[in-house]
Amino acid sequence: MSVIMVVIDGALSSDYNVCENIKKIKLSGSINNTPQGMEVNSLTCIMNMLGIPYKKIPKGRAYLEAIALGESIKDNDLILRCNDIKIKNGRLASSNEVSSKDISKISNFKLIDMGSYKNLLIVRDGRKFYKSLKTFEPHQNIGELITEILPSCENLEFTNFLMKLIYKYNLYPWGQSVKEEFPSFYSLHNINGAVVCKTEIVKGIGRTIKMFTPDLPGTTADVDTDLNIKAKTALELSFKYDFVLLHINGGDESAHRRNIDEKLNFMKKIDCEVIGYLIRNLKKDTSLIVTSDHGTSSENGEHINDCVKYYIYNNNVETQKWINRNCSFQGS
Numbered sequence: 623m624s625v626i627m628v629v630i631d632g633a634l635s636s637d638y639n640v641c642e643n644i645k646k647i648k649l650s651g652s653i654n655n656t657p658q659g660m661e662v663n664s665l666t667c668i669m670n671m672l673g674i675p676y677k678k679i680p681k682g683r684a685y686l687e688a689i690a691l692g693e694s695i696k697d698n699d700l701i702l703r704c705n706d707i708k709i710k711n712g713r714l715a716s717s718n719e720v721s722s723k724d725i726s727k728i729s730n731f732k733l734i735d736m737g738s739y740k741n742l743l744i745v746r747d748g749r750k751f752y753k754s755l756k757t758f759e760p761h762q763n764i765g766e767l768i769t770e771i772l773p774s775c776e777n778l779e780f781t782n783f784l785m786k787l788i789y790k791y792n793l794y795p796w797g798q799s800v801k802e803e804f805p806s807f808y809s810l811h812n813i814n815g816a817v818v819c820k821t822e823i824v825k826g827i828g829r830t831i832k833m834f835t836p837d838l839p840g841t842t843a844d845v846d847t848d849l850n851i852k853a854k855t856a857l858e859l860s861f862k863y864d865f866v867l868l869h870i871n872g873g874d875e876s877a878h879r880r881n882i883d884e885k886l887n888f889m890k891k892i893d894c895e896v897i898g899y900l901i902r903n904l905k906k907d908t909s910l911i912v913t914s915d916h917g918t919s920s921e922n923g924e925h926i927n928d929c930v931k932y933y934i935y936n937n938n939v940e941t942q943k944w945i946n947r948n949c950s951f952q953g954s
């Protein structure tokens with residue numbers, strides 16, 4: 623008996639209207655995955671969905687992403703996300719520019735190109751700046767005056783270095799974090815888990831809580847990803863593992879780009895290539911949960927702190943446990 627939980631990142635309840643297979647699933651309800659007082663993002667929501675205690679959920683994502691990339695992180699390191707940005711008329715015009723950057727001059731720090739607009743900055747021995755460091759999520763601050771969303775820190779030299787990244791290299795640092803310990807998925811639930819994903823934050827979560835998290839060819843964490851290989855891998859892993867998290871990120875990226883058509887087309891593709899495929903091929907005792915971590919508005923490009931839909935096909939004991947733990951059940 624096992625469970626495959628498909629998490630469609632950023633899907634709003636209304637986005638499921640274009641999904642013929644998902645709409646046919648009778649058992650459904652809604653859930654808010656954002657613990658009170660915490661920021662709405664995939665890190666918080668997915669850790670919460672996996673049953674990590676609230677107090678253990680970190681605010682910054684960069685450490686987990688560094689783990690996803692196989693970096694070795696020391697206790698005293700500070701890790702930040704750095705987005706390639708565009709500043710226009712003194713305002714943050716874009717937080718996801720794909721640019722060829724000249725980063726060779728930043729020598730005392732390790733900057734890792736994660737592809738697209740994403741980079742990681744590893745500051746060796748930088749943990750001492752962590753407590754007083756304040757940063758902003760760039761994708762939540764599009765259109766803001768850049769002077770209003772500058773990072774700040776007690777250490778002036780380090781603050782100046784971050785300013786230089788922004789003004790000289792158009793690299794916007796945020797999401798600071800340090801090395802942390804997490805309970806394993808097995809110790810939390812007494813079952814074995816696997817994660818199928820491309821997005822580094824989800825991969826990092828999977829690996830730090832010791833779920834089997836393979837690297838898959840052809841996956842991009844955007845709408846051009848290979849959904850077939852993800853669906854097939856999740857199915858195969860469900861024969862071996864009690865719980866498989868299949869995370870699909872592209873729709874969230876579309877919504878951040880404020881491209882509703884792209885998002886809905888991708889939802890249709892997921893419905894057909896992932897959900898349709900899984901329903902046809904699941905073992906009889908395997909349960910399928912289709913849900914989202916949080917909604918993302920295609921109108922303003924922001925994450926929404928509200929309930930998301932979940933659908934359950936082939937309800938079984940493990941799914942029921944998940945519902946009891948996580949959901950206010952409103953199923954039909």
Ligand SMILES: [Zn+2]
Nearest residue numbers: 632874918925
């Ligand atoms: Zn997002």
